Amino acid sequence: MSTASPAEDVEVAAARRPQPRRGVSFRDAGPPIALIVIFAVFSALSPDFRTLGNVQNILDTAAVLAVVTCGITFVLMMGSIDLSAPGIMGASAIAVALLVANNRNDNALGLVGVLIAVLLAAALGCLSGLALVLLKVPSFMTTLGISAIGLGLATLMFAGVQPNITDTMLESWAVDRLLGFSYLTWIAAACVLLGWLIQRYSRLGRYAFAIGGAEEVLSLSGVKVAPYKIAVFTLAGAFYGLAGVMVTSQLSAGLVQAGKGFDFAAITAAVVGGTLLTGGRGGILHSAVGVLLITVLTNGLVQVGVSPYWQGGVQGLIVVAAVAAAVIPQRRRNQVTK
């Protein structure tokens, strides 16, 4: 009783402390403003960009990245880093392709197959967390290792023959539309909402913030942070797993490379949206804005007709500019830039 109550008090105090909320609106306004500005500029430049069809296309395209970013955001809030997305997504993409109706075997588990793939991904994420907490390996290295393990599992399951899915439900996720948007877009929207609810109302989300802000204070207050760290990595793994399933649905095939490049794309999106790599700041909604920013940028550059030889460079320049603009309000606070 007496040992438990101080912890509870600290949690409440941390949650209600008014300090971090001051200036939130000013600091958080940067990325959304950048999004609106970029959207307006592209709309002015290209009549193709401002069509309803293209807006649907942008949101459909953003779906997978949004789900990956949901996962990575929790890890970043905690001040850790996660590079395991490519491996975990690859493993879950191949796993789900082999579990639902496909051309390689007679499985036809449907939704259960999806669930198993997501659980496999969550288990891999959990492994990252365990290695971090029990073996004290920095998250940068553990997640890189888990990514390699995931890719290894995927390659083993792949066994030289591409699994193509014939499952009508999973295929329909990418093709069928509800109110103009594909099911995948709705799934992504649901993930963002779920992520926000976890971040805002659950102990897991609150502690993830607190660990990123001041882990020492938290543990000195008697909170056991280890289980929460493992839980955060497990949650992130589950999100990557779902993203891998979504890629499989889009491509109608399980690819080992399903998650290639998503680790850095998601970190970029989260940081552009205002989630700090040092932890303790940002959140799911920030990251969602970042995802839209990146996707609008990629789409807009094609629609405007920028030569492919210039696109990579132009995109990088705009991202750096957007991040610089977003962190200007915090520049004095973050004297040290590493």
Next chain:
Amino acid sequence: MKFTFRPAAALIGLSLAATGLAGCSEQAGGGGGTAEAGTCAPADITLVGQVRNESNPYEAAWLDGGDAFAKSVDLTQERLTYDGDSTKQQEQISQLLAGDTECLVMNILPNGDSDTPPIVEGAEEAGAYLVTQWNKPADLNVTDYDQWLSHITYNGVESGKQIGDALAEAIGGSGGIIALQGILDTGAAKDRFAGLEESLAANPDVELLDDQTANFSRAEALEVTKTLLTKHGDDVKGIWAANDDMALGALEALQQAGRTDVAVVGIDAVPDALTAIEDGAMTATVSSDGPWQGGIGLAIGYCVATGELSAEDIADEDRAWFAEQFLIDQDNVADFVSPETDDADFECDNVFSRSQGAIS
């Protein structure tokens, strides 16, 4: 503290590795360099095939072709993969060359152009027989080396033009097309696109509406194609992709957009593309015949190692050459669905039969 310590450790590690490697190659150079060509008993020959990874159907088929050749001469092939990692490739090569290299035959897919010179130098010093495929710097001449028997590649301009022409024919000779380029700084992407431009010049009514890169990736091609379809709408009659993975991504995008009137072409002849051609969803692709590639490099090395073919007798134009590639469309797709190697291609007086001329 951490950050000062790690680079130091990395530096020490690297320099140790470097001295280790230098030691190895010197040793091997002294021991193996004197080996004379054509003195190996067939049973003493070691066959090695090395590609990026087995999760790529084309490269898996390449290694299977190597196995088929090895079996035909009662040997086994050592299958090596380096996950597209140049460092790992060099490590594997160094390990091989540190062993017994007298009757070693290597059929190597270098990761990139710049990975070829160290492999060639290593083989030359160690006296191993080497055949490379696809990648080499243009200014590195095979004829300057004794142990580097041959370099085989494919004329990308030609394959780009072949599928460009097939696409033009499929859309009736006129209409708009979009092009999905590969990784822009690779020779394959440049050559194939140059081939498309040649084809466009020959088909003046075909208009290139847009060209974008999808980095040879299926997932990226899906997104780029969706965007281009919203941009150009019904003007798009055909999609030219610099490889089959991108063509398959484009097919998914077309399906999601509910379009069935667009012709799609690619290059590489991956199994899914062949299925798509059989089903009529895709128009054409080009095959380099992966299993043959896996066998031919080992065959050339084997023939020289056993003395059936003398290295001096290989004509200069057979030291670096373009191999034949095959346009696959609905008419002949059945012949390529389960590609098999033909032992006759690997007979010692037949190994250069698919040459389309020296690399200029």
